[in-house]
Amino acid sequence: MDQEMTPAQSMEVIHRMIVEAKQSAQRSNYYFLLWGMLFALAGLVDHVLHQQGITLHWLVWPAMGIIGTVGSSVHGAREGRRQGVMTMMDRVQMWLWIAFTVVLVLMIVLLVAKGLDPNPFVLVLTGMPTFITGMLMRFRPLMIGGLLFWVIGLTSAFVLPGYSSLIFSAGIVVGYIIPGLMLKRHEDGLRTT
Amino acid sequence: MAFAPLDPVLHNQLRLAVVSLLVGVESADFNYLLAHTGATRGNLSVQLNRLKAAGYINVKKTFRENYPNTSCSLTRKGLKAFETYVEVIKGYLDT
Numbered sequence: 001m002d003q004e005m006t007p008a009q010s011m012e013v014i015h016r017m018i019v020e021a022k023q024s025a026q027r028s029n030y031y032f033l034l035w036g037m038l039f040a041l042a043g044l045v046d047h048v049l050h051q052q053g054i055t056l057h058w059l060v061w062p063a064m065g066i067i068g069t070v071g072s073s074v075h076g077a078r079e080g081r082r083q084g085v086m087t088m089m090d091r092v093q094m095w096l097w098i099a100f101t102v103v104l105v106l107m108i109v110l111l112v113a114k115g116l117d118p119n120p121f122v123l124v125l126t127g128m129p130t131f132i133t134g135m136l137m138r139f140r141p142l143m144i145g146g147l148l149f150w151v152i153g154l155t156s157a158f159v160l161p162g163y164s165s166l167i168f169s170a171g172i173v174v175g176y177i178i179p180g181l182m183l184k185r186h187e188d189g190l191r192t193t
Numbered sequence: 194m195a196f197a198p199l200d201p202v203l204h205n206q207l208r209l210a211v212v213s214l215l216v217g218v219e220s221a222d223f224n225y226l227l228a229h230t231g232a233t234r235g236n237l238s239v240q241l242n243r244l245k246a247a248g249y250i251n252v253k254k255t256f257r258e259n260y261p262n263t264s265c266s267l268t269r270k271g272l273k274a275f276e277t278y279v280e281v282i283k284g285y286l287d288t
Binding site for chain 2: 005007008009010011013014016017018020021081083084085086087088090091
């Protein structure tokens with residue numbers, strides 16, 4: 001790869017390498033599926049434990065949060081090593097989700113301290129990074145997932161308040177798991193082309 | 194008609210390939226560049242040093258899980274040189 005080039009060959013090298021760099025986009029479906037399954041399950045377990053009068057029913061949320069954080073960190077480190085490249089898009093998405101997580105935890109602490117049910121607020125907040133990620137990736141199912149989080153979050157505050165954990169689980173299924181599965185199919189397709 | 198001279202640092206297939214890859218990413222490690230350019234380790238190493246000496250790329254050497262890891266990123270000077278190179282090449286192709 002060291003010989004003299006004609007202008008046409010130069011343009012061909014530039015074009016080929018820019019296409020190569022574009023194809024190295026990070027795979028994101030793992031995070032949506034992992035967090036989606038953990039929190040959909042957390043909502044169900046929380047509802048059942050609450051119905052049975054168990055006072056520490058809320059412990060399922062931080063437990064799932066810890067499992068998700070460990071799973072995401074291990075997977076992220078492994079993917080970073082395998083990929084060997086960091087794009088601007090990767091960095092924007094990474095910091096968007098880190099900032100979201102910080103706000104999420106602070107918001108839950110404040111809401112619980114004030115005696116409010118955090119589920120509708122969590123759904124509304126979760127819609128934001130989901131929608132932005134969908135816009136950044138130009139992936140419509142995630143954009144729709146973000147919109148659904150907003151709609152379900154808003155309605156869950158007024159409809160069936162005693163079932164907010166179950167509604168939360170349903171919101172996670174339509175906002176994370178279904179778009180995550182579609183994203184997996186999309187990203188698997190990109191990998192094989 | 195006189196053509197603008199081409200930047201000799203970039204007018205080399207491997208160096209141009211490396212810079213073109215780095216234009217699209219924040220940073221890339223040695224193995225990524227190796228896999229995507231199809232170069233040999235030795236040649237890639239030499240050309241990265243040429244790009245670094247010209248101030249076109251930053252090279253950061255670290256250790257990752259006890260193995261040396263070389264990460265490269267494009268400098269502002271490198272990006273400017275790449276943009277100028279593309280403009281000059283376009284001039285050649287348009288005539």
